[in-house]
Amino acid sequence: MAEQRVLEVDLGERSYPIFIGDGLLGRPELLQPYIGGRQVMVVSNETVAPLYMQRLLPGLGDCQVEQVILPDGEQFKTLEVLDRIYTALLQHRFDRSCTLLALGGGVVGDMTGFAAASYQRGVNFIQVPTTLLSQVDSSVGGKTGVNHPLGKNMIGAFHQPRVVIADTDTLDTLPERELSAGMAEVIKYGLINDAEFFSWLETHIEGLMQRDKALLAEAIERSCADKAAIVAADEKEAGQRALLNLGHTFGHAIETGMGYGQWLHGEAVGAGMAMAAEMSLRLGWLSEQDRRRVDELLEKAGLPCRPPEDLGVQQFLDLMAVDKKVLAGRLRLVLLQGIGAAVIVQDFPPDALEATLGAFQA
């Protein structure tokens, strides 16, 4: 039986719905009310386009529909590749009433969103995320952008979509490793402020990893709702939104240190959460039992619980200092005072950080 949920992200005049379920791709009634103008540029990549483009197109009606197919991978999330989207828009004479639609994972979504934010100083944006990670992460928050050789996601803008369509059917073809990577973000929402959801995940992790559609839809909706609650209260990341960086400061250091594309973002976040849990344990905030629950759930989700051994303590510290969560030279970390009780910490003993990094070198 087809499942369809809808979650409204409340951002005043920029509010938008997220449709979640199976069989959603290509349904005109979900797409057409949100298309501005008569021109739609679908941006996808070489992996996703052959799988889902034909299923999507009927939903776009009789607009002028053009396509840009990007190479697949985080290493292509650059200004140079972004320029291909601008070029296609200009070659097809798209005007400022046009719509950009992202069909793909986080990389496609981030790049398409930034192209939409910056083409003619801002045009309409629709997201059709096709990975678990992008369904639970990119769907909410309006963050768009590209990487720079000196840092991840350093160039970008806040730009909200007009609608998000998360079709769980697209997860059928998702590689196992990417399913795990998406699950890292799902687990993150439980860890931040939803202990009940964390317990639900512990109960259902096997079914989720077997891609049970009903369980996936529930996990996606709950993740988006948890994220939306944080984002709606704090759209510009002045305060509480930083909680969403749980596992990310460590994780970005791993991604940058290993070179983009070696570790999946979610894998790095998984290891990053394990590191945050370890540091929280060392500060006496998290019990050994809860630390073990974190590691066990990560493991059942097929995620790494430790950083790669190639990264030394000093290299880690260097990498973390250019992370964009650094405020005026002072490192902020998101740590755990319990499962479902994350906190933003700026004043921590530097020893604790180094000891934590050292613990994983063993």
Add this chain to the structure above:
Amino acid sequence: MAEQRVLEVDLGERSYPIFIGDGLLGRPELLQPYIGGRQVMVVSNETVAPLYMQRLLPGLGDCQVEQVILPDGEQFKTLEVLDRIYTALLQHRFDRSCTLLALGGGVVGDMTGFAAASYQRGVNFIQVPTTLLSQVDSSVGGKTGVNHPLGKNMIGAFHQPRVVIADTDTLDTLPERELSAGMAEVIKYGLINDAEFFSWLETHIEGLMQRDKALLAEAIERSCADKAAIVAADEKEAGQRALLNLGHTFGHAIETGMGYGQWLHGEAVGAGMAMAAEMSLRLGWLSEQDRRRVDELLEKAGLPCRPPEDLGVQQFLDLMAVDKKVLAGRLRLVLLQGIGAAVIVQDFPPDALEATLGAFQA
């Protein structure tokens, strides 16, 4: 006697002051209240930096001040050159509380503004425009961006500065041609909706071209006020703001057709306004006498009153069709129903446009 005027641009929580006068550069009390954080990146170009950087720096106090010096010219307003700003910010480990300061003309302002809009999804921005054009145009409206090989200003964002400092002393070194180019925008404000200002300009054009500081300050303030009144009512260019494009649709076609950097923007706008006046005359909206007043003031300001002869009618039409003012494939033009009475026109006889373009081919 030093002159100092201040104009408040009213944009709600993003309101900011424009300081106008001589001797303003390097005055800490005008700059420091508007610097966020402790890191300032001054972006300038090879022409302006040697002239005014040393005068500016004392105003920045004891922040971490770094510089990026770009090559001078519209042809460098590209994604590639923009990337140098991002690289400098990352190399110096600037965080998201930093401030970008543009010291230079419109190109420096547009690029620095877009870098500020997009670095870590948005940081503080201060503008110190050093050309007449940028003092009257870029100071108000929040438009930032770069060019694309297929179109001018096609990539960008709206990003408001925290303060603008328009020091008329910097106009001492401005080449004659650029003074004229700036005067084109000044004249534009009179033409759009300020007939009294247009008359004032007819009276004072000689003094202005001799760079009388008091007259320049008055012209800058009045231009900024006229623009701010339009922009404040319509920050996102849904309606009235399009009036500011008077002369620009024709002008952009000239700039693009000739290749960026051949004609100055203001020169192209000057010719564009003469073309708009000619078309308005042909539609029976503008008297021959008023058309002559437009041409005479443009001439006294040292501006061209006609497009370059190399551009044919068809080439013009092609170039205008990719202009970003094209809404859903229909060309919008700003024309004159009198001096100080500009209107946005979408339904005009195509013949009138072609006849106007043809008239300048003779």
